[in-house]
Amino acid sequence: MSELLVVEDLQKYFPVTRGLIFQKAVGQVKAVDGVNFTVEQGETLGVVGESGCGKSTMARCIARLLEPTGGKITFEGRDITHLNRAEMRPVRRDMMMVFQDPYASLNARKRVGSIVGEPLEVHGIGSEQDRKRRVQELLEIVGLNPEHYNRFPHEFSGGQRQRIGIARALVINPKLVICDEPVSALDVSVQAQILNLLKDLQKDFDLTYIFIAHDLNVVRHVSDRVMVMYLGKPVETGSKQELYAAPKHPYSGALLSAVPIADPTLGRARRQVVLTGDVPSPLNPPAACRFHPRCPRFVDGKCNVDEPVLTPAPGATDHEFACHFPLERWPMDEDDFSRRESEPQSQPLASTTD
Amino acid sequence: MALLEVTDLHTRFRTDDGIVKAVSGVSFTLDRGKTLGVVGESGSGKSVTFLTVMGLHDMRHTEITGSVRFDGQEILGLSTSQFRKIRGRRIGMIFQDPMTSLNPVKTIGWQLEEAVLLHNDVTRAEARKRAIQILQEVEIPRADTRVDDYPHQFSGGMRQRVMIAMALINEPEVLIADEPTTALDVTTQAQILRLMTKLQEEKEMAIIMITHDLGVVAELADDVQVMYGGRIVEQSEVHDLFEKPEMPYTWGLLGSLPRLETTSDRLEQIPGQPPSLLHPPKGCAFNPRCPYVFDRCREELPELRAGAIGENHRFRCHLSDEDRARIWEEKKAAFDAAEGSAA
Numbered sequence: 001m002s003e004l005l006v007v008e009d010l011q012k013y014f015p016v017t018r019g020l021i022f023q024k025a026v027g028q029v030k031a032v033d034g035v036n037f038t039v040e041q042g043e044t045l046g047v048v049g050e051s052g053c054g055k056s057t058m059a060r061c062i063a064r065l066l067e068p069t070g071g072k073i074t075f076e077g078r079d080i081t082h083l084n085r086a087e088m089r090p091v092r093r094d095m096m097m098v099f100q101d102p103y104a105s106l107n108a109r110k111r112v113g114s115i116v117g118e119p120l121e122v123h124g125i126g127s128e129q130d131r132k133r134r135v136q137e138l139l140e141i142v143g144l145n146p147e148h149y150n151r152f153p154h155e156f157s158g159g160q161r162q163r164i165g166i167a168r169a170l171v172i173n174p175k176l177v178i179c180d181e182p183v184s185a186l187d188v189s190v191q192a193q194i195l196n197l198l199k200d201l202q203k204d205f206d207l208t209y210i211f212i213a214h215d216l217n218v219v220r221h222v223s224d225r226v227m228v229m230y231l232g233k234p235v236e237t238g239s240k241q242e243l244y245a246a247p248k249h250p251y252s253g254a255l256l257s258a259v260p261i262a263d264p265t266l267g268r269a270r271r272q273v274v275l276t277g278d279v280p281s282p283l284n285p286p287a288a289c290r291f292h293p294r295c296p297r298f299v300d301g302k303c304n305v306d307e308p309v310l311t312p313a314p315g316a317t318d319h320e321f322a323c324h325f326p327l328e329r330w331p332m333d334e335d336d337f338s339r340r341e342s343e344p345q346s347q348p349l350a351s352t353t354d
Numbered sequence: 355m356a357l358l359e360v361t362d363l364h365t366r367f368r369t370d371d372g373i374v375k376a377v378s379g380v381s382f383t384l385d386r387g388k389t390l391g392v393v394g395e396s397g398s399g400k401s402v403t404f405l406t407v408m409g410l411h412d413m414r415h416t417e418i419t420g421s422v423r424f425d426g427q428e429i430l431g432l433s434t435s436q437f438r439k440i441r442g443r444r445i446g447m448i449f450q451d452p453m454t455s456l457n458p459v460k461t462i463g464w465q466l467e468e469a470v471l472l473h474n475d476v477t478r479a480e481a482r483k484r485a486i487q488i489l490q491e492v493e494i495p496r497a498d499t500r501v502d503d504y505p506h507q508f509s510g511g512m513r514q515r516v517m518i519a520m521a522l523i524n525e526p527e528v529l530i531a532d533e534p535t536t537a538l539d540v541t542t543q544a545q546i547l548r549l550m551t552k553l554q555e556e557k558e559m560a561i562i563m564i565t566h567d568l569g570v571v572a573e574l575a576d577d578v579q580v581m582y583g584g585r586i587v588e589q590s591e592v593h594d595l596f597e598k599p600e601m602p603y604t605w606g607l608l609g610s611l612p613r614l615e616t617t618s619d620r621l622e623q624i625p626g627q628p629p630s631l632l633h634p635p636k637g638c639a640f641n642p643r644c645p646y647v648f649d650r651c652r653e654e655l656p657e658l659r660a661g662a663i664g665e666n667h668r669f670r671c672h673l674s675d676e677d678r679a680r681i682w683e684e685k686k687a688a689f690d691a692a693e694g695s696a697a
Contacts, residue, residue, distance in 0.1 A: 050539040050540075050541055050542075051510070051539055157627050158396075159627070160627075187395040187396055187566055187628075188395075188566055188567070188568070188607060188610050188611060189395060189606060189607065189610050189623065189624040190395075190627075191610070191612075192609075192610030192611075192612070192621040192622065192623040192624070193623045193624075193625075195612065195621055196620055196621055196623055199620065214539055214540065215540070215612075216540065217611070217612040217613060218612050220612065221612040221621065254541060255540060255541060257544075258540040258541045258543065258544035259540055259569065260543070260544075260547075260567065260569025260570050260572065260573045261569055261572060261573070261613075262568040262569045262571075262572045262596065262608065262611050262613065263572055263596055264572045264573075264575075264592045264593050264596055265593060265596075267569070267572050267573050268573065272544065274541075274544045274545055274548050275541045275544075275545070276545070277495075278509045278511055278512070278542070
């Protein structure tokens with residue numbers, strides 16, 4: 001396998017301005033602040049986090065729909081961070097996006113044929129007949145009737161619209177597809193159809209996915225590797241097996257334990273961590289470890305002073321986390337999630353920045 | 355006596371295209387202090403059923419038959435002014451989207467006070483005291499200052515807490531929650547669900563939890579009813595339902611759920627789309643999507659009947675008891691195998 005996409009220290013800051021005419025910058029929202037990862041050809045990277053953690057902004061930066069503030073994006077060995085529009089054009093053929101809301105992401109005044117065919121048209125591929133044939137082929141592949149070519153989006157249900165969005169993303173044979181919450185707006189039974197479709201297409205067309213979702217069950221189902229983000233930074237990354245079997249970061253642990261379990265006996269017996277409060281404002285992120293104000297394992301004088309960096313988990317091949325006091329076991333015990341008063345006696349597993 | 359008793363409820367909407375049978379013959383009971391989970395896809399009639407119970411339809415286009423008895427009193431067909439004495443006071447409701455349910459140009463406090471003033475003979479100052487108190491109960495930090503904030507100053511989870519506060523401010527006996535956590539993150543969802551359970555214990559109210567998430571139902575509900583095509587297709591005590599579901603649609607729902615504890619490569623999917631309520635299929639509404647369909651299903655609507663477990667577990671299906679038991683055993687074995695490989 002080769003590396004398809006390498007992202008190094010990606011940053012995206014939005015200026016906060018005051019005043020109508022002079023627009024003086026009074027602060028910055030650090031939506032994405034130092035994200036590193038690699039996506040191999042043919043794999044799926046799942047990105048999880050609460051709303052406001054910067055996962056969609058990150059996706060938009062990678063697709064260059066937003067201009068990154070800093071960092072480097074390498075796609076197929078080529079630095080695409082600062083390409084201009086014209087230079088970006090051929091790259092866009094290989095990188096497509098599927099959006100969350102199938103109601104808002106399709107132009108209501110265009111017919112399905114021209115929506116799905118638009119990428120071909122933009123890139124000037126094929127004659128009109130070729131395009132029509134290709135679009136109908138794609139409609140068939142994603143499970144729609146090719147005769148629906150001349151219909152409008154409003155004639156379709158939510159799941160069918162998401163299929164149209166997927167057809168549009170695949171029509172020019174991209175290598176990387178960025179799916180930004182593709183199933184969040186759908187019913188469970190339809191969600192299963194779309195997830196299965198995405199997996200089948202990956203096999204058939206050798207696709208690479210970046211799959212963004214807030215639902216850990218969904219991410220686990222589709223991903224090979226997973227990245228957990230909190231306030232613009234990854235707090236834990238790893239292969240699906242290692243991360244779900246033994247999460248190290250308390251935030252990942254809390255996310256996992258918050259997922260409702262569809263089994264009344266198991267679900268009610270388990271120990272659940274309920275985080276208090278909301279994600280803090282990225283305008284004024286907490287110092288050092290950004291999770292410390294909500295962290296049940298917070299130690300004063302350590303977590304709010306030293307920023308933990310991503311360090312490999314002991315004994316794991318592909319698993320990194322950024323925490324001074326990682327979880328020792330999973331599923332966790334009673335005292336793993338009680339607020340610590342003082343530093344524990346045992347040596348912490350993670351090394352620190354100093 | 356049951357607190358809420360719905361018998362053979364039908365709701366039909368007259369539209370330009372014809373009559374939409376949104377709810378067809380729904381019956382259930384709810385006791386004090388219990389939680390009823392209502393599961394179904396969009397368009398299954400789950401929300402409409404409870405909007406009917408709350409008397410929130412435009413009667414110019416709606417035909418309703420059947421009976422809704424609340425605390426022994428028939429409430430279907432009450433006049434608007436009589437209904438207002440119950441709605442918001444003895445039956446509270448929370449809607450899915452907290453942003454569109456709150457008035458953006460009034461403060462949170464004003465909106466909470468309005469709910470108190472409508473139903474109680476108190477001064478605005480007293481109502482305000484009550485508003486602050488209820489905000490504290492739903493765990494809004496600094497409630498005494500936040501009460502003067504506007505909805506846009508609250509996060510999604512806090513807005514949903516305000517909605518809960520508003521529904522609970524008059525201490526209702528029944529709380530109807532229509533997808534209260536669907537728009538929220540998992541962590542916030544867990545906070546809200548925990549809060550609802552806590553308040554339920556304190557106030558001994560009954561909760562009706564409308565959701566499409568079987569996980570939420572498994573966590574909270576005492577009884578569950580699964581709805582499809584405007585009808586109840588299975589109703590049962592919660593452990594029974596997850597232990598031994600009796601109906602192909604419920605099997606499909608359970609199979610299509612991506613679970614943390616399994617690693618199977620493909621999800622079981624229910625093919626096709628939910629039925630149109632304008633032109634419902636003949637016979638069993640699920641027959642076009644059912645993998646076990648046979649001729650009888652296409653002709654005859656199955657009755658809601660009890661199975662082997664007892665009177666309290668009822669379902670609609672023409673399959674024989676032996677066939678259903680055999681199919682579920684096979685499915686359960688497949689689930690267990692997937693769980694085993696994950697461990």
